[in-house]
Amino acid sequence: MTAPATGPAAPAEPAADSDRDLVLRAEDIHVEYDGERPTRAVRGVSFELRRGEVLGIAGESGCGKSTLAYAVTRMLKAPARMTRGSLGFRGRDGQEVDLLTLDDEGLRTFRWSSLSMVFQSAMNALNPVTSIGRQFDDIFRAHRPEMERGERDKRTRALLEMVGIDADRVHGYPHELSGGMRQRVVIAMALALEPDIVIMDEPTTALDVVVQREILDEVERLREELGFSVIFITHDLGLLLEISDRLAVMYAGEVIEYAPAEQLATAAAHPYTQGLLRSFPDLTGERRELRGIPGSPPDLRNDLVGCAFVDRCEHAFAPCRTETPRLLELGREIGPWTAACHLNDPAHRPPDQPGQDEGTPSAEGRQP
Template sequence: MSSKEPVLEIQGLCVDYGLGANAVQAVRDVSLTLHRGEVLGLAGESGSGKSTLAYGLTRLLPPPGVISGGKVIYHQPGGDPVDVLRLNDAGLRAFRWAETSIVFQGAMNSLNPVHRISTQLTDVLAAHQPGMSRAARLARARELLKLVGISADRLDSYPHQLSGGMRQRVMIGMALALEPQVVIMDEPTTALDVVMQRQILRQLVDLRERLGFSVLFITHDLSLLVEFSDRIAIMYGGRIVEEAPAAQLYRDSLHPYSDGLLHAFPPLRGERRELTGIPGSPPDLRSMPSGCAFHPRCPKAFDPCGSELPLLGVPVDRPDESRTVACWLHPGA
């Protein structure tokens, strides 16, 4: 179960691609808090900045990506908070996998095709726990496979000998090898069929309840987040435009973009409804629209939307501190 205690705080994070006047700002002043034991969903169309945010907060940005502002505060159990963006190489190496791990989008691309599963699992343990014996590492590898529902005899398999769902579960097991406090999942089920998606996510939720880690779950499929997340943040044009408890967002979304995403998939329960898309395309980050970035596609846009940027805040017409929105239909306090 989640608590109100923060484990990871993103404060005003900005990420650019390139330098100087030609820099493209992919993440714009994003602030999010992940609480201990919570599943926080992050949704948005491709190009909205979701993966860039994940790679920025873990300092895994490929060139020419640079972090141009903000803080990422990690609250380590029993220790002082640390700013991940200020860690030296040794501190960063200790932070990754041991405190925060990441499950990447393509499991086949993340696993080395020429090494057996046993080698890849034990290499993680050898790198971070050099004092661990080979027998202990193999025992832990078997335990990790069992944890994610895979028979231990698959340790001798190569990645191509496993199904897509099994490869993804191996990656989840690898992410849990050092018992991290935070697991970041970047579109982990995109290439899988819907049955396998649900199986893996139910297993993930079960593991979260047993082990107590927190999850930042990134996807373009809002239907998955509604079903499995505690809270959901919606991202558009590099900014957070709405954040609310999952059930509340599903029943009563405030931002027109959130509403458009919700009407792009069939309802989970109740009467059938017509599916509608969102007209137009996501904004070009090199030439963002003035005012609200969504206004050129928004069916409810009015005068201030095209000229003034709405700030993320608690809506004055819905004074509920559990949700925030950046929309002139519901201006913030």
């Protein structure tokens, strides 16, 4: 996916049927934090996002989820820098853009109108001394200068009502709103210019479970109504299984499993994914003992040899300490499913490891 760096994008070539609904493709993304020993925070991550879908990105703190989001939005700040990779975007009009070629003016046009983001601690993202209406007004003045004042006010009120807030709150200030209401305002701001993609980075972490449920239901309703795509980032894999179409599980800066949510819920292939599933309670079914994952992720300032998860994995065997696992395709029954673990690789799998033809591991024995 490529286009000129600035100005209107060139007319797109006709897309292949398989790519027609593709809105974002990230390939081989690498991000480092400069220092005496650079921290390789994101290492070779690739994924695709299709129109109207929810892609969940899960993993422990420090595994590179938020850094990946900042790389996708081109908002990395020093000492972080993207050292390798490509980012291609296709809008609703079929035009394609190479995001890495956009200059500052091109990025200002692209952000909010094509891709917006709800940040961590979004409740604190609102200006405490400026009215809600004025903060929406600033967005429209910057990105839609042709809009008249009355039109901007009408649009702001409609957006507030769309997320379940009384339109009269346009005159209010953030401190006059509850936490859940402020979160809804931030989501409304992210949707103000009807973007193709909304990235949500831990958007409900600071909320209680009841308000969290309300916000998630609201996001799902808006997605179905408006047709935007979502990248939803959180450490809570159980939550992602509820709301996502597909999931990418990150560990030590890499995607170690990538699959439809239904596949991960019933037959996770990577021991780390299994460990995450054991760390959260089921929303339905019998009570079970929760078990965390012993240890901590590796120091990404060091050169990693073999599998990054080896010191925490109860299934590790000799090749895990010397050879980096390949991201192997395991199946396509309900969508692409890949995992990076020697247990799934016929070239390395120990004799007592159950498996199926063509190296696809059996679901038996992989339940968390």
